[in-house]
Amino acid sequence: MSVQETNIYTLEIIYRGVHQRHLARNLARGIVYAARMEGSVALSYQRYGDDPERDGVPAKYFVVIAKGASEEVLDAEAARVEPDYVDISIVLDDSILKGIESWAWQGIQPVHLKLRANGLLIVVSRRSPEELLKYIPARDTPYTLVVVQGDRSIGDFWTFPDDGTLERVMGAIARVAPNVLSLEGVKKYLSSLDKPEVRVNRALEAYQSLIKMRDVKPGEGLPYKYEPPHLPGWKDMMIGGAIPGLRPNQRNPYFTGGTAKHYRPVINFDKCIKCSLCWVYCPDSVFEITPDGYFNPVLAYCKGCGICAEVCPVPDTIIMVDEMEFEDGYGKYIDEYRYWKENREAYRRWFESLLPKAQVISVRKR
Amino acid sequence: MTVQVRLARTVKDLLQMAQTEYYNSGHRTCQGCESAMVLRWIAKAAGPNTIVIGATGCMYVANTTYYTTSWALPWIHTQLSSTGSAVVGTAAAIKALIEKGKLPNERINVIGICGDLGCADAGLSEVSNAMTHTKYNFLIIMYDNESSANTDIQETTMTPYGALTSFSPSGRQIRVMKYRWKKNMAAMIAVGHPEVKYVATAIATDPIDLYNKVKKALEIGGPTFIHTLDPCPKGWGFDPKYSHEIGKLAVETGIWPLFEIENGKFRLTSTSARIASGELKRKPVKEYIRRQSRFKHLTDEDIEYIQRKVDEMWEKWLIPGLIPLTKELPYPETTKSG
Amino acid sequence: MGMAVSALEAKRLEAVLKGDEEVEVVGTGTDAVAYALMLVDIDVTAAYPIRPYSGVMERVARLIADGYLKAEYIVAAHEHDQFEIVKHASAVGARTFVGSSGVGWLLAIEAIVPISMDRYPVVALIGNRALDDPGAYGVEHNDALMVRDVGWLLVWVDTAQEALDTTLIAYRVAEDPRVMLPVGISMDGAFLTHSEHVFKIPPKSKVQKFLPPYDLGNRRLHPSNVISVAPQVNEDWVMELRKQVDEAMKNARKVIEEAYRDFAKIFGRDYGNPFVEPYMVEDADVIMVGMGTVSKPIKEAVRRLRARGERVGFLRIRWFRPFPTEDVIRYLSGARVVAVVDRDYSFGSPFDGGVLYTEIRSALYEAEHRPLMINFIGGLGGREITYNDAINMFNIALDAARKGRVEQRVIWYGVRE
Numbered sequence A: 001m002s003v004q005e006t007n008i009y010t011l012e013i014i015y016r017g018v019h020q021r022h023l024a025r026n027l028a029r030g031i032v033y034a035a036r037m038e039g040s041v042a043l044s045y046q047r048y049g050d051d052p053e054r055d056g057v058p059a060k061y062f063v064v065i066a067k068g069a070s071e072e073v074l075d076a077e078a079a080r081v082e083p084d085y086v087d088i089s090i091v092l093d094d095s096i097l098k099g100i101e102s103w104a105w106q107g108i109q110p111v112h113l114k115l116r117a118n119g120l121l122i123v124v125s126r127r128s129p130e131e132l133l134k135y136i137p138a139r140d141t142p143y144t145l146v147v148v149q150g151d152r153s154i155g156d157f158w159t160f161p162d163d164g165t166l167e168r169v170m171g172a173i174a175r176v177a178p179n180v181l182s183l184e185g186v187k188k189y190l191s192s193l194d195k196p197e198v199r200v201n202r203a204l205e206a207y208q209s210l211i212k213m214r215d216v217k218p219g220e221g222l223p224y225k226y227e228p229p230h231l232p233g234w235k236d237m238m239i240g241g242a243i244p245g246l247r248p249n250q251r252n253p254y255f256t257g258g259t260a261k262h263y264r265p266v267i268n269f270d271k272c273i274k275c276s277l278c279w280v281y282c283p284d285s286v287f288e289i290t291p292d293g294y295f296n297p298v299l300a301y302c303k304g305c306g307i308c309a310e311v312c313p314v315p316d317t318i319i320m321v322d323e324m325e326f327e328d329g330y331g332k333y334i335d336e337y338r339y340w341k342e343n344r345e346a347y348r349r350w351f352e353s354l355l356p357k358a359q360v361i362s363v364r365k366r
Numbered sequence B: 001m002t003v004q005v006r007l008a009r010t011v012k013d014l015l016q017m018a019q020t021e022y023y024n025s026g027h028r029t030c031q032g033c034e035s036a037m038v039l040r041w042i043a044k045a046a047g048p049n050t051i052v053i054g055a056t057g058c059m060y061v062a063n064t065t066y067y068t069t070s071w072a073l074p075w076i077h078t079q080l081s082s083t084g085s086a087v088v089g090t091a092a093a094i095k096a097l098i099e100k101g102k103l104p105n106e107r108i109n110v111i112g113i114c115g116d117l118g119c120a121d122a123g124l125s126e127v128s129n130a131m132t133h134t135k136y137n138f139l140i141i142m143y144d145n146e147s148s149a150n151t152d153i154q155e156t157t158m159t160p161y162g163a164l165t166s167f168s169p170s171g172r173q174i175r176v177m178k179y180r181w182k183k184n185m186a187a188m189i190a191v192g193h194p195e196v197k198y199v200a201t202a203i204a205t206d207p208i209d210l211y212n213k214v215k216k217a218l219e220i221g222g223p224t225f226i227h228t229l230d231p232c233p234k235g236w237g238f239d240p241k242y243s244h245e246i247g248k249l250a251v252e253t254g255i256w257p258l259f260e261i262e263n264g265k266f267r268l269t270s271t272s273a274r275i276a277s278g279e280l281k282r283k284p285v286k287e288y289i290r291r292q293s294r295f296k297h298l299t300d301e302d303i304e305y306i307q308r309k310v311d312e313m314w315e316k317w318l319i320p321g322l323i324p325l326t327k328e329l330p331y332p333e334t335t336k337s338g
Numbered sequence C: 001m002g003m004a005v006s007a008l009e010a011k012r013l014e015a016v017l018k019g020d021e022e023v024e025v026v027g028t029g030t031d032a033v034a035y036a037l038m039l040v041d042i043d044v045t046a047a048y049p050i051r052p053y054s055g056v057m058e059r060v061a062r063l064i065a066d067g068y069l070k071a072e073y074i075v076a077a078h079e080h081d082q083f084e085i086v087k088h089a090s091a092v093g094a095r096t097f098v099g100s101s102g103v104g105w106l107l108a109i110e111a112i113v114p115i116s117m118d119r120y121p122v123v124a125l126i127g128n129r130a131l132d133d134p135g136a137y138g139v140e141h142n143d144a145l146m147v148r149d150v151g152w153l154l155v156w157v158d159t160a161q162e163a164l165d166t167t168l169i170a171y172r173v174a175e176d177p178r179v180m181l182p183v184g185i186s187m188d189g190a191f192l193t194h195s196e197h198v199f200k201i202p203p204k205s206k207v208q209k210f211l212p213p214y215d216l217g218n219r220r221l222h223p224s225n226v227i228s229v230a231p232q233v234n235e236d237w238v239m240e241l242r243k244q245v246d247e248a249m250k251n252a253r254k255v256i257e258e259a260y261r262d263f264a265k266i267f268g269r270d271y272g273n274p275f276v277e278p279y280m281v282e283d284a285d286v287i288m289v290g291m292g293t294v295s296k297p298i299k300e301a302v303r304r305l306r307a308r309g310e311r312v313g314f315l316r317i318r319w320f321r322p323f324p325t326e327d328v329i330r331y332l333s334g335a336r337v338v339a340v341v342d343r344d345y346s347f348g349s350p351f352d353g354g355v356l357y358t359e360i361r362s363a364l365y366e367a368e369h370r371p372l373m374i375n376f377i378g379g380l381g382g383r384e385i386t387y388n389d390a391i392n393m394f395n396i397a398l399d400a401a402r403k404g405r406v407e408q409r410v411i412w413y414g415v416r417e
């Protein structure tokens, strides 16, 4: 077991705003209930800065569990914006492994920024730990990467897709961190809900056969070093809440919004008729107009909404492809247009390899 | 008299006339936020000689994360209910300073941007007061995502009949908590403030129409008002990629009529004009409603009710979208005395 | 109503606008402020009716209508509208004036706070008035005191002349780059807003020497200066912004001193200590403290008691924010008993006394010698405090001084049992 020897355990649930809000909250509450059902004390809170959640923007919940302790043990963990460290990070959407940008100036933070040495990074994904490592920055201390086999669970503000993710994640915790949450506790909690058998079975299935683990050594992973921001002091800030504005056509240098995406647009410039609709309809002004009249997405700022793909009049010219098909990220993205210009043939092959993996475009258009 | 201003007719015109971004990438709005689209096109239409005022709401909170901004125009926050006040104060100051020789004599566009709660509910009296200050030039844009979205989607008077909000859930006892019908905001401004020279409805799904309306409003001067309907993936409950499509459906089903009132002349525009002329047939509202999870609890009868109300607007109103008095009403109605 | 300018006044107003000599006129306290606004040449103002401040807006309207002042005069939808209008006018570089009273001031509170937090040097007149319910016109200071913690400078005046002069000083202090905070000038409802006084209007030429043009510098909102003002902020930044206001408020003490010094030089009227007005305090055993027009009856009482050989004095607090801590200690710590008259209440405060009492008590905690303290809550809702009342209060305090102990800390003076 790799969780540190301490009586208090902190868990973090990282999820996509709105899409996984019900899942994250239900999971946080579920863990608290389960912990209490096995005699521990526990509390949970959302990172307030993430509220109000925005579609796609990564957000966090925290759960603190104290084993066999009394309530006041949790006092030091209450009334926090976020904990200093977590023992377990649970990532509900594997594309979040490509970084989290929550607020201006904080930059793109590695997903395991808060994870303790020897902590557990639990990811819901269809990919193997080996594959996922390609997206995770290297760090100085070891940790264990745990994959719970499963698809990305996507709901909306009004809908919780009761698709088993919650139960599987709880089963996984019980498996890899029984000292934090025992299988008994999980079972007890799930049995208290509707459809208890189905739920317990889902957790058991994960517990028994859906987990893959890999110890990650220091230095393994992407060569990305997070620099915490240096925020100016009151003497250096403009007074009255004023700040310098942008120049025309300048993009916000301190906040990109690009970690909101789980899909990204890939453009087949060979088929593009330069109609400009993608440029017109992108709410985030992502497209740059090239000298020869194409529209090149500046992916760092793309939130992956998919509107451009929907409005493009030429079939299969803008396709939306899962972020996990690309190993770039952390603020640095492929320049699709430049790639195409440099080697059209290679680009064409690349595009064709992505085409089968593209998200389905709305039926209405086709 | 139509105002003389260069308008866009095609998408190519937009590309040519409005390439520069003044509200740019790097805001914290949701994926596919149509309100952000509205801001982007307002900023383009207005151009650099503009001061923008943003009321509290998503288009403040999500847009401007402190010590950064997405605005390449001078921008200032105003309180939830004070867009009307802020545009008046700004425009009055510009006028005073120009007249006293403290500012060069050039036209500065003043644009106030407020959400439906900030404008139609909290700030209605300020907006109404502003609309009577005819010696000042400004444009108020009410971006209507049909909820108090920034606070996690609560009911406003602009929330449509039946929609789920955090204050109007559907429960075992009560299926439809939001029973109130949406207010007719642009019409209220137009009819209640006859000196206003330009009032319009718009939608970001139709950026040519939106762009032209902003241009006209700014050119024509005095207090002007535009009400946009903005599909909100978070609050309305749909995949962000459908923002554009949902917006189109709002117009095509006739739920959202596009019009302008220029110097007292009412005109349906774009798709709505084509519906009125019979060139396009209105789509059933069901196509719009069934695409959004905020309506997931509505029964077929509920939807029929909404359909009847929309039909009534198009078929019975004195002016569709504007005057809800029915055509059958004797005009002027008189009461026999004695 | 806005009474017309008489032929006599017209001649005198023209004289101060064109010449170099001051003139004398008769008018109310609110008229005096209006003439000051003419002299500082405000650009934008917003009006809304509520007694007793609204006389100033009526006078300003008249001055504009008759061409003595050129400014945009906006009749607002309500007080919140009013204060937002001037905030945004100030943001683009206009010199502004606004005001209210009682419930009107409170309705505007949500707009009042951003004015100081965004650092706009708006000057406001608060015609002090009791808060509803029930509706009442008379003076109480709780309206103005509602904003004592949020970055507004607050000053109380007690004559029409002081009202006029303080308005000129207020713009100078507010617009100083080291301060850039709004100023609220408090004036007792009825006793000053509605009573007629003789006062002098200085010439505009001198005012221009005293008050530089309003300059927001790199914060002026204009297409040639692209800035964003007050974007949504998180916990990473809020404390730093508040700290800036804290520093500005502390700077204001020095800036106020400078302004009064220059004022005396240019206009020849010297207020002595800018922050407080000490009256026969030097050897006093008992010093009464108050704000606003309560000074009048108390001074009379002091004179009468002094004539009888009692060693009593009075300290009028002029600037409440920034609070004159040092002066309070200097003038009060030598007394045996300090009696604070509060035309306000602060229910449930540390000793269930008034706001001024609580603040003075807090300041005196740092004094080497702490006097005994008595608090008189009095004159609420516009009830009179006469010099006989003041003498009664002094007698209670003198008794405590003799006995060396205070029997009742807080006395609701004159309240019916």
Ligand SMILES: Cc1ncc(C[n+]2csc(CCOP(=O)(O)OP(=O)(O)O)c2C)c(N)n1
Residues within 6 Å of the ligand: B056, B057, B058, B059, B080, B081, B114, B115, B116, B117, B118, B119, B145, B147, B148, B149, B150, B151, B156, C110
């Ligand atoms: C006086 C006041 N009341 C309440 C709030 C909380 N609040 C912040 S944003 C907001 C929503 C505004 O709704 P709307 O104007 O429709 O804009 P949206 O958020 O939908 O874009 C509210 C109620 C506030 N900021 N100020």
Ligand code: SF4
Residues within 6 Å of the ligand: A264, A265, A281, A282, A283, A284, A285, A286, A287, A297, A301, A302, A303, A304, A305, A306, A307, A308, A309, B032
């Ligand atoms: S997916 Fe397309 S429309 Fe959406 S943000 Fe990215 S580039 Fe813009």
Ligand code: SF4
Residues within 6 Å of the ligand: A267, A271, A272, A273, A274, A275, A276, A277, A278, A279, A295, A311, A312, A313, A314, A317, A318
């Ligand atoms: S919408 Fe499609 S066809 Fe049109 S410019 Fe964009 S990529 Fe090319």
Ligand code: SF4
Residues within 6 Å of the ligand: A054, A055, B028, B029, B030, B032, B033, B034, B035, B036, B058, B059, B062, B145, B149, B150, B231, B232, B233, B234, B235
């Ligand atoms: S909640 Fe709606 S209006 Fe607000 S940012 Fe999200 S999509 Fe835009």
